[in-house]
Amino acid sequence: MADKSFQTPTSEQLCQWDIDHFWHAFTPMASYTPLVIDRAQGVWLYDTEGNRYLDGVSSMWCNLLGHRQSAVDAAIRDQLDRVAHSTSLGMANTPAVVLAKRLADLAPGDLQHVFYASDGSSAVEVALKMAYQYWQQCEKPQPQKTKYIALGQAYHGDTIGSASVGGIERFHALFKPLLFDVLRLPIPDPRRLPPETSIEEATQHFLAELEQVLIADHQQVAALVVEPLIQAAAGMVFHAPGYLRGVRELTDRYDVLLIADEIVTGFGRTGQMFACQHEQVTPDFLCLGKSITGGYLPLAATIASPNVYSAFLGPATNSFLHGHTYGGNPLAAVAALATLDLLQDQDVIENFNLRTEQLAAILKSLQNHPHVAETRQMGLIAAVELTSVAGEHQSYPIEVQIAAQVCKEMLHRGVWIRPLRDVLVIMPPLSITADELQLLGDVLLESIETVTQSEASVGSPT
Numbered sequence: 268m269a270d271k272s273f274q275t276p277t278s279e280q281l282c283q284w285d286i287d288h289f290w291h292a293f294t295p296m297a298s299y300t301p302l303v304i305d306r307a308q309g310v311w312l313y314d315t316e317g318n319r320y321l322d323g324v325s326s327m328w329c330n331l332l333g334h335r336q337s338a339v340d341a342a343i344r345d346q347l348d349r350v351a352h353s354t355s356l357g358m359a360n361t362p363a364v365v366l367a368k369r370l371a372d373l374a375p376g377d378l379q380h381v382f383y384a385s386d387g388s389s390a391v392e393v394a395l396k397m398a399y400q401y402w403q404q405c406e407k408p409q410p411q412k413t414k415y416i417a418l419g420q421a422y423h424g425d426t427i428g429s430a431s432v433g434g435i436e437r438f439h440a441l442f443k444p445l446l447f448d449v450l451r452l453p454i455p456d457p458r459r460l461p462p463e464t465s466i467e468e469a470t471q472h473f474l475a476e477l478e479q480v481l482i483a484d485h486q487q488v489a490a491l492v493v494e495p496l497i498q499a500a501a502g503m504v505f506h507a508p509g510y511l512r513g514v515r516e517l518t519d520r521y522d523v524l525l526i527a528d529e530i531v532t533g534f535g536r537t538g539q540m541f542a543c544q545h546e547q548v549t550p551d552f553l554c555l556g557k558s559i560t561g562g563y564l565p566l567a568a569t570i571a572s573p574n575v576y577s578a579f580l581g582p583a584t585n586s587f588l589h590g591h592t593y594g595g596n597p598l599a600a601v602a603a604l605a606t607l608d609l610l611q612d613q614d615v616i617e618n619f620n621l622r623t624e625q626l627a628a629i630l631k632s633l634q635n636h637p638h639v640a641e642t643r644q645m646g647l648i649a650a651v652e653l654t655s656v657a658g659e660h661q662s663y664p665i666e667v668q669i670a671a672q673v674c675k676e677m678l679h680r681g682v683w684i685r686p687l688r689d690v691l692v693i694m695p696p697l698s699i700t701a702d703e704l705q706l707l708g709d710v711l712l713e714s715i716e717t718v719t720q721s722e723a724s725v726g727s728p729t
């Protein structure tokens with residue numbers, strides 16, 4: 268007999284079991300307060316007590332068009348009447364094939380061979396291993412090409428390979444002995460350079476840094492991996508414009524493959540389907556995840572060029588030696604197909620444009636706040652960076668956890684977002700309404716106000 272308490276647990280039981288048994292990602296479990304989501308609708312998450320929270324970061328940057336989209340729900344239900352899962356090893360399933368064709372049509376340039384995995388880290392891992400294997404067996408093999416170039420403060424996931432190319436001290440330093448060495452370039456963030464540096468000079472400076480590394484080491488380098496335009500986990504740091512274009516030119520010139528990690532920037536959030544398209548760049552690998560299923564089900568894809576793919580043809584020993592059990596899962600694939608349909612809907616595009624303008628106005632008003640150092644925005648991805656000294660750009664001491672405090676304050680007021688060091692990230696579903704976005708903006712301002720005032724009084728000598 269099934270234990271009834273598992274079928275209809277009370278809210279108290281759920282919270283207790285959550286604390287006792289559920290080990291959460293990137294969460295200090297010693298101070299964790301249970302928050303158990305029971306259902307959702309549109310941009311709203313509802314907990315087991317019936318409280319609702321505006322999902323201001325799209326459930327960790329993946330819920331693209333709001334929760335409970337009827338077309339996506341229906342597509343998954345219909346697929347359940349056919350098959351929930353079949354493998355991608357040596358066979359295909361209908362929705363995964365259609366999705367591969369559709370992604371190939373949407374992807375920049377000639378990218379057209381889709382390899383599925385289940386999460387973003389794996390999509391990057393796939394690209395790294397494909398690049399390595401490519402050089403072992405391409406037409407003119409260069410087996411000494413075993414190194415990677417990656418950027419400072421990069422984040423590409425938490426598996427050993429994807430973490431090796433990551434460069435965020437507080438996430439990656441502990442694991443250093445386990446990770447492989449990479450050639451690391453400083454983050455191409457123009458704010459690192461003297462204030463009088465023009466944008467063009469900044470771009471040239473960062474590209475010159477890259478070219479030096481390429482001149483010295485290109486014969487050992489299999490690939491360069493980059494988050495195009497925006498380094499998300501670094502705190503939504505924007506690259507110097509033109510940098511990506513220059514990276515493509517240099518990697519082509521020095522015979523190095525280019526891996527574009529669009530796990531955050533893909534699927535319209537920046538105003539183009541893929542961020543690479545802002546600079547007319549076609550990488551050798553495009554890594555996709557998160558929003559690909561509208562935030563419904565785990566799916567990721569690495570799309571490779573015909574040149575890369577051709578090196579894996581020929582004898583069976585040339586096959587790509589890698590695979591994930593649930594890669595190309597048909598339920599996830601239909602969710603992705605239904606999401607793509609919605610993403611191309613005129614109303615969605617119009618709402619995106621209007622909300623992007625509205626968000627710009629909200630950010631502009633926040634810039635007047637003395638403890639807001641800077642705001643950044645591209646489409647519906649935005650960051651608000653806090654400063655401890657009014658009018659300057661000065662981090663709060665790490666132990667103050669300033670942005671985490673603001674997020675906590677916001678949660679009390681019914682809006683859920685996550686901090687990145689001193690940065691507050693705003694990345695709502697593209698379907699957010701004008702009123703909901705205004706609410707998010709109001710709560711954000713009130714919460715910054717409350718927290719920075721109380722910190723100022725804690726810090727003051729009187």
Ligand SMILES: Cc1ncc(COP(=O)(O)O)c(C=O)c1O
Pocket residue numbers: 386387388389391422423424425494499500528529530531556557
């Ligand atoms: C740019 C980027 N790449 C890869 C990943 C890893 O994706 P996942 O968490 O699905 O493994 C993330 C996650 O935030 C990311 O921001």
